[in-house]
Amino acid sequence: MTKIPPQACARFFSLAAVGLALLTGACPGASPGDIREASGAYQATGIKISEPTASSVSVWTRVTRRADRIADDGPLPVLHVYDRTSGQELAIKDNARFVNGRPVVTFAAGSDLGSLRGAAPGTTGQTRVRYRAAGSNTWRETAWQEASPERDFTAVFGLSGLPASTRFQVAVEARINSRAAVSSTVDGGFVTAPAPAADAGIKFCVMTCQQYEDRDQVDGFNIYPAMLRWQPDFFVNTGDAVYYDHGPVHALNVDLARYHWARMFGFPTLRDFHRQVGSYFMKDDHDTLTDDCHPGDRTGDFTFADGLRVYREQTAQGDPPYRTIRWGRHLQVWLLEGRETRSSRAADRTNPPVLLGPEQVRWLSRTLAASDATFRIVITPTPMVGPDRDAKFDNLSNRGYAVEGNQVREFLAHQKNLTVITGDRHWQYVSQDQAHLIQEWSVGPASDAHAQGWDEDQPRPDHLFLRIKHGGFLSGEVKTNATQPSLTLQLHDVNGGVVFEKTQPATR
Ligand SMILES: [Fe+2]
Known part of the structure; x- marks a missing residue:
């Protein structure tokens, strides 16, 4: 230092x-x-290259006052929560939701929100993106955007009209104002998806569930350099990118929620990964509000609606949040939404609960039927197949969502060359639904320290593979063999070692 x-x-x-x-x-x-x-104006929380398609991408950045996040030996805030009715102090525990809680946040002498451990305070300033196809001599540039506190000093640049299957370089710049020189440049790159008819090989990675307190190195997480070595064309974070309701600092207001994002995405391993790989961000419960949250929930001064707004602000996730992207002739990916589309707790008291909701279910059914991609991969923030624990009530593999779960599994069962990939679970598995033969791959938590939740070390009949007590990630590769394309899926440990793999030739 x-x-x-x-x-x-x-x-x-x-x-x-x-x-x-x-x-x-x-x-x-x-x-x-x-x-x-x-x-100067800096970019301590890095850039994100979000939502790549065959012709477009969104580049996200955030203008900060420092070049780097504050070291992890900085102070933490002190949080107390009191029941608004009785005035009684409430215990701060992991997964707690303070429905009627009044938070009081204090800072140690000489510290404030901007000087906390891991913080990367924002600042007003200007930012723009310069970009060019790799090998080209000509840079294109966007207009400068002002970074303002209303959006936590973030900016998103939509780049469109790009050629397919093309590697781009980006240089994201920041400066204090229009009279100042550029004081920060983040270099990065991405590749656009191949056109739907293109006979193209594709590589991708999927991960989930990264908790700040469970990081496995001082610079963040081992899986990020491991995934980078794999050189993916795209990356999917299926949710729980931060854990608002874990550790000593629960996100009980919007400021603390933004602090969670800054301290996580300011880690060098995340910054280095996200500047080089196009990403799709999917939200789940802990990065929206709290464990198993529903629309209408709140914790302290932080509401579910705040959670949706902060999530989009920090990831450039599109609207609607469920979407499908074609990666050439052989691969189509569906990214499902299970948090903002689910029914509220009040509605669940009178109607069968839904998680995807009828509109998304119709969209999924319609777009699957219309797809002529060789391989179809449905990525879901929470499991559809499981098995999960009997006491859980948060996903389509649980009994509570049996009506919608069966409806979805029925039509997925009739799709050829289809695989489901799920986040959320803190153990790795590959399972096959006994009734419908749908195969589901659980990518596992982002670190070994975050592994938990399934104690049986013997596989059940549904399991083709089961690995507990460890984290990791998933990689996929579509190969364009002359006569028969294939899809290889691999589960990795946190350092990239392969723990399970399966290659599936396309069936006609
Ligand atoms: Fe999780």
Whole structure:
């Protein structure tokens, strides 16, 4: 860590005196970003290259006051929650939802929201994207966008009219204002999807469930460099990208929710991955609000509607959140939504609960029927096949959602070359629904420390593979063999080692 020279410290305090900085008392012992924060605009939470298609992509960034997140030895806020009716203090436990809770957040002397452990405070400024096809001499550039506190200083640039199957370079720039020089550039890249008729090979990765407290290295998570080595064309995060309701800092208001995103996506391993790979983000319960949350829920001062808004703000997820993307002639991917489309707790008291909802079910059925892709992969934030634990009531493999679950499994059963990939579960498995023969791959949690939830180490009849007590990720590869394309799926440990694989030739 860089030691801050005394003159820089003095400069910092003089700027703080005119109201340019929130980080009172940051010197001495401050992070290296302090020197530069007074004079520049940075991108400490990295960039995300979201929603790639054959002709478009969204580039996300966030303008920050420092070049890097604050180190993990910084202070934490102190949280207390009181029942709004009785005034009684409530215990802060993992998975707790404070329906009637009044949060009180205090900071240690000399600290505030912007100087917390892992924080990457935003700042007003301007940002733009420069991009070109790899090998081209000509850069194109977007207009500058202003970063403002209303959107947590984030900006999203839609790039469209791009050629298919093309690798692009991007350079995302930030500056304090229109008179200032560029003070931060993040270099990255992505590839556009092949056109629907293109006979193209594809590689992709899928992961889920990354909890801040369960990271397996000081820079974040081992799976990110492991996935990068695989050189995927695209990546899917199926949800629980942050855990608002775990650890000592529950996201009981919008500011703390944004802090969860900043401290996670400021990790070097995530920054390095996301600047180089096009991503699809899918939300689940812990990165929307709380464990097993429903529309209409709230925890402290943070509502379900706030959770949807912050999720889109931080990931550039599109609307509607369920979508299908074609990756050439041989692969079509469906990304389902199970959180904002599910029925509310109040509705569930009188009607059979739904998770996808009738509109999404009709869309899924219609688009599957219309697809002529060789392989179809349905990626779901929570399981459709399982098996899951009997006590759970949150997904289509649970009894509580049997009506909609059976309806969906019925029509999936009649699709050839179809595989389901699920996030959410904290163990890895490959299972096959005994009634409909649908195969489901559970990618496992992002780290070994986050593995839990299934204690049986012996497979059940539904299991083709079962691995507990470990994390990892999934990779997939479509190969375009001359006569018969194939799909290989692999489950990996957190360092990239293959623990299970299966190659499926296309059936006609
Ligand atoms: Fe999870």
